[in-house]
Amino acid sequence: MMNEQRREFIKKTALGVLVGLGAASGLVPAFSLEKTVLPVWDEKPVPGKIRWGMLIDMRKCKEGCQQCATACHHAHNVPDFRNKKDEIKWLWQNSYQKVFPTASQQFVSKEIQDRSYLALCNHCADSPCTKACPTEATFKRWDGIVAMDYHRCIGCRFCMAACPYGSRSFNWQDPRTAIHEPVTTYPTREQGVVEKCNFCSDRLVKGQQPACTEACPEQVLTFGDLNDPRSDIRRLLETNETMQRKPELGTKPSVFYII
Amino acid sequence: MMSKKLIWIFAVTAIMLFAVLNVFRKGEAETPPPLSVHKSVAIDSTKCIAPASFMRANHMQVLYEWRNSSVRTGNRVYIASNGSKYEKSLNTCLGCHSNNRMFCFNCHSYANVKPKCWNCHLSPMETP
Numbered sequence: 481m482m483n484e485q486r487r488e489f490i491k492k493t494a495l496g497v498l499v500g501l502g503a504a505s506g507l508v509p510a511f512s513l514e515k516t517v518l519p520v521w522d523e524k525p526v527p528g529k530i531r532w533g534m535l536i537d538m539r540k541c542k543e544g545c546q547q548c549a550t551a552c553h554h555a556h557n558v559p560d561f562r563n564k565k566d567e568i569k570w571l572w573q574n575s576y577q578k579v580f581p582t583a584s585q586q587f588v589s590k591e592i593q594d595r596s597y598l599a600l601c602n603h604c605a606d607s608p609c610t611k612a613c614p615t616e617a618t619f620k621r622w623d624g625i626v627a628m629d630y631h632r633c634i635g636c637r638f639c640m641a642a643c644p645y646g647s648r649s650f651n652w653q654d655p656r657t658a659i660h661e662p663v664t665t666y667p668t669r670e671q672g673v674v675e676k677c678n679f680c681s682d683r684l685v686k687g688q689q690p691a692c693t694e695a696c697p698e699q700v701l702t703f704g705d706l707n708d709p710r711s712d713i714r715r716l717l718e719t720n721e722t723m724q725r726k727p728e729l730g731t732k733p734s735v736f737y738i739i
Numbered sequence: 740m741m742s743k744k745l746i747w748i749f750a751v752t753a754i755m756l757f758a759v760l761n762v763f764r765k766g767e768a769e770t771p772p773p774l775s776v777h778k779s780v781a782i783d784s785t786k787c788i789a790p791a792s793f794m795r796a797n798h799m800q801v802l803y804e805w806r807n808s809s810v811r812t813g814n815r816v817y818i819a820s821n822g823s824k825y826e827k828s829l830n831t832c833l834g835c836h837s838n839n840r841m842f843c844f845n846c847h848s849y850a851n852v853k854p855k856c857w858n859c860h861l862s863p864m865e866t867p
Binding site: 488491492495498499501525619621622623627629630631664667668669670685 | 742746749750752753756757806810811812813814815855858859860861
C-alpha cells in the first residue's frame, strides 16, 4: 500500500515537471507567443527600426537626362524661378568638384571628373541641420529621414549654414508664383521657409518608391532600408565599392554613390 | 484505472504543448523583416469625425493635434470616440467638405480670423 502511493506520487511529479518544461521551453526563453501577435497597422512607428537610404549608381546614369529631378520637382510642387539666385533644389546635378570636393581618390579619369553628379539631401544619421534648427522645424524622423515641419520653420536659415552639402533652399519669394504645373497631391511652401528633399516620405506612407527612383529609366537609384541586411541596397553596398559625400565630417550620410 | 488514463492525458498534452511552442519559435526565426513599412489602412471618410457642434468649437485643436502627431511622430491614424478610424490629414476634412467652396471661409471671415493653412495647403476654393 505504502509503495503504491509512493509510485503514484513519483509518476505524477515527473509528469508535472515534464509539462512545466514543455511550457517553459516555449514561453520563458524566447517569448515566442507574444511575438506572433501582428499589429493591425503602424499607429506608432518604432523609432530607429528603419533607416531609409539611397544608392546612386552613376555608371548607369545618362548625361543630360533630367527625368528624376523633373519627376521629383513636379511631385512636390517645387518652384522654378528660372534664376540661379532664387533656385529651389530638391534633387539636382552638379560637377565632380562640387559634389565630391574632398574625395580621397587622386588621378581619377577625365570622364569621371567631367561628368555631372546627382545630389540631394543626404538624410545624415548625424545631421548637423537638425542640431542647428532653433525651433525643431527640421528634425530626425523615426525612420532616419531628416524631415521638415514647414509649420514651424521661422526662416532663420541656420540649417542652411549648417548643412555641408547645400541641400537646403530658401524661399525668398512666394513659391506659388513659380510653380508651372501644380499638383494637388502635395502642399506648396510659402515665402520665408526653407525646403529640401523629404526622401518622398509622402509616397512612402502610401507604400510607393520615391518619385526619382520610380522615374529613372536606367535604375540608377536604389532605395531601401539600410538597417535590413537583406534589402537590395544593403546587398549592393556589400558587393560594390561605394562612396559618400564628405564622409570625413562624420555626418554619416544615408546617400551612397558608385562612380 | 483512472489515474493511468489521467497520466496519459497529461503526457500527450505536455508533448503537444512542447511541439506547438517549438513550431512557433522556428516560424519566428524564419519570418523575414517586412520590406514595406506601410500597411494598408481602411480609412472611413464618409462620416464626420465628431458632431458639428464639437467641430465648430474645437477644430483648431483637432487640426493642431493631427498636424503634430502625423508630421512629427508618424502616428497618422485617428480613432474617433465611436471607434472608426480616419487618416490625420486636412484632406480627410476636405474630402467631404470640398463640395462647399465657402467651407472654412464663411465663418473665418465672420469671426475675422486669418489662419495660414492656405498659404501652403490647397483650400476648398482651389480644389478642382
